Amino acid sequence: MMLDLFDVVRVKTALPEQGLDAGAxxxxxxxxxxxxxxxxxxxxxxxxxxxxxxxxxxxxxERC
Known part of the structure; x- marks a missing residue:
């Protein structure tokens, strides 16, 4: 899936090393x-x- 600039996205899985929870x-x-x-x-x-x-x-x- 290709995304474009300014697309709103959701983090699919937690990325603890980045400090991001799934769903961010x-x-x-x-x-x-x-x-x-x-x-x-x-x-x-x-x-x-x-x-x-x-x-x-x-x-x-993933795109929202």
């Missing part, structure tokens, strides 16, 4: 292709503060 909602803010495809996502809290910003493998994400 974020937005695609960059598409990285070198060396492998990764989507940089931003997850924010209820106050709009960034909780996570980093690359995630496509298999760990």
């Amino acid at each position: 909602i974020g937005a695609v803010v960059a598409i990285l292709r070198d060396p492998d495809l990764r989507y940089e996502i931003e997850v924010v809290d209820e106050d709009g503060r960034t909780r996570f910003l980093g690359p995630i493998a496509p298999d760990d994400l």
Whole structure:
């Protein structure tokens, strides 16, 4: 599944090394292709503060 910039995504499985729980909602803010495809996502809290910003493998994400 290919995602586009600004797609809203859900983390499918917990990624404890990233500090993300399964079901975390974020937005695609960059598409990285070198060396492998990764989507940089931003997850924010209820106050709009960034909780996570980093690359995630496509298999760990689903479009909302």
